[in-house]
Amino acid sequence: MSKANNLPILVTSGEPAGIGPELCALLAETSQAKRLNRSLVILGDADLLETRAKNAGIEPKWQRINSLREITASDDEAPGYFLLDHPLSAPCITGKPNPANAPYVLGLLNLACDACQNGTAAAMVTAPIQKSAISPHWPGFMGHTEYLAQRCGQSDVVMMLMGGQMKVALATTHIPLAQVPAAITRDSLTRTLEIMLHDLRLYWGLPKPRILVTGLNPHAGESGDLGNEEFDTITPTIRALQAKGHDVQGPFPADTLFQPKYLQNSDAVLAMFHDQGLPVLKHASFGQGVNISLGLPIVRTSVDHGTALDLAGTRNMDAGSLNEAIECAHHMDLCRRNAQ
Ligand SMILES: NC(=O)c1ccc[n+]([C@@H]2O[C@H](COP(=O)([O-])OP(=O)(O)OC[C@H]3O[C@@H](n4cnc5c(N)ncnc54)[C@H](O)[C@@H]3O)[C@@H](O)[C@H]2O)c1
Ligand SMILES: N[C@H](C(=O)O)[C@H](O)COP(=O)(O)O
Structure with missing residues (x-):
């Protein structure tokens, strides 16, 4: 290639x-870049990353660069690891997030997102951020998903996690539980399902994706005794998409949907809220799962875990999810290009 x-x-x-x-x-330290035949460029404060690696006894094989142009301008560069220096905004104490570094954290996201949008990078993969350390600087900050959608000028984005043979997307993302019912409308649900149908085709090559949709309430509302959202919103949305020829089924009671007999005949599940879908997926695959932002004009994947402040400064952590997130971004990029 x-x-x-x-x-x-x-x-x-x-x-x-x-x-x-x-x-x-x-x-x-791994051979992933060589195996994928793809350079992997890590964005961060180079002094900080090198010091932290040394203190933890890690020996990264990266080459420092100051601009992406240094690798994209060279045609014969062998694939490898590069460390693109982007300086901290404020001092950093390991294990203690400093909100004064929010501009640094967002700066890394802006750099990566803009490079993907202007065609100098194939995809971006994100290591975890501490949301509470960003929100004082960027009021209303909810997470990468929503921030990157805004940066790309998109009003709609869908969070989907993949792991343990499952793909689980969410109808709502980082909002308080009390706000979930009002946030799920026929329009929002239709848009979420349309994005899933489109991106499952584009990035996984599935010609007619089959999506199973959960109910919102216990036992999918128990015929209206336990809530009306299934009657008023979820079922009519599913029927309207079925009438257009899409294979969208439900609503199913969420507590029994995640059984092999349902999952093996489907491509993805749409859960109504964060902690309805993600505990199931993370129980099945924590440390190997991948978080994917659907509906963006760029490929963005991420780890399935947070900042694990208790482990920062050591090498006693599972890097499996980061490796999987890179693998996934690589394949999404290949599949999208094959479709063009
Ligand atoms: N992709 C992301 O940016 C992302 C994802 C999830 C959570 N977060 C954020 O991370 C912060 C901390 O969240 P949290 O404490 O709920 O979850 P967490 O994932 O940071 O930690 C939960 C538990 O899992 C362990 N753990 C996490 N990652 C691990 C790894 N790679 N290897 C071994 N053990 C690991 C931790 O030690 C801890 O015991 C919050 O601000 C949250 O919003 C960010
Ligand atoms: N909801 C994600 C999870 O639980 O893994 C996580 O908070 C990261 O979300 P962003 O990618 O939007 O930051």
Whole structure:
């Protein structure tokens, strides 16, 4: 594969006080870049990442660069690891997030997102951020998913996690539970399902994706005794999509839907809220799962875990999810290009 067809994947190192720096260093000890025939560019404060790697006894095989142009301008560069320096905004104490570093964390996301949008990178993969350390600087900050949608000028985005043979998307993301029922409307649900149908085709090559939809209430509302959202919103949305020829089924009671006999005959599940779908998926695959943002004009994947402040500064962490997130971004990019 030629270099031009194999643009680098950018990896943002995330919250500097969390495990992101060590995860990125562990990544650069592996042969993943060579195996994928793809350069992997880690974005972060180079001094911080090198110090943290050294202190944790990790020996990353990366080469420092100051601009993406240094690798994209060279046609014969062998695929490898690069560390693109982006300086901290404020001092960093390992394990103690400093909100004064929010501009740094967001700066890494902006750099990666813009490079994907302007065609100098194939995809972005994100190490975890500490949301509570960003919101004082960026009021209303909810997470990468919503932030990147805004950066890309998209009003709709869908969070989907993949792991343990499952793909589980969410009808609502980072909002308080009390706000969930009002946030699920026929329009929002239709848009979410349309994005899933489109992206399951584009990035996984599924010609007619089959999606199973959960109810919102216990036992999918128990014929209206336990809530009306299934009658008023979820069922009519599913029927309207079926009438257009889509294979969307439900609503199913969420407590019994995640059985092999349902999952093996489907491509994805749509759950109504964060903690309806994600505990099931993370129980099945924590440490190997991948978080994917659907509906964006760029490929963005992420780890399935947070900043693990208790482990920052050590090498005692599972880097499996970061490796899977890169693998997934690589395949999504290939599948999208094959479809063009
Ligand atoms: N992709 C992301 O950016 C992302 C994802 C989830 C949570 N978060 C954020 O992370 C912060 C901390 O969240 P939390 O404490 O709920 O979850 P967490 O995932 O950071 O930690 C939960 C538990 O899992 C362990 N753990 C996490 N990652 C691990 C790994 N790679 N290897 C071994 N053990 C690991 C931790 O030690 C801890 O015991 C919050 O601000 C949250 O919003 C970010
Ligand atoms: N909801 C995600 C999870 O539980 O893994 C996580 O908070 C990350 O979300 P963003 O990718 O939007 O930051």
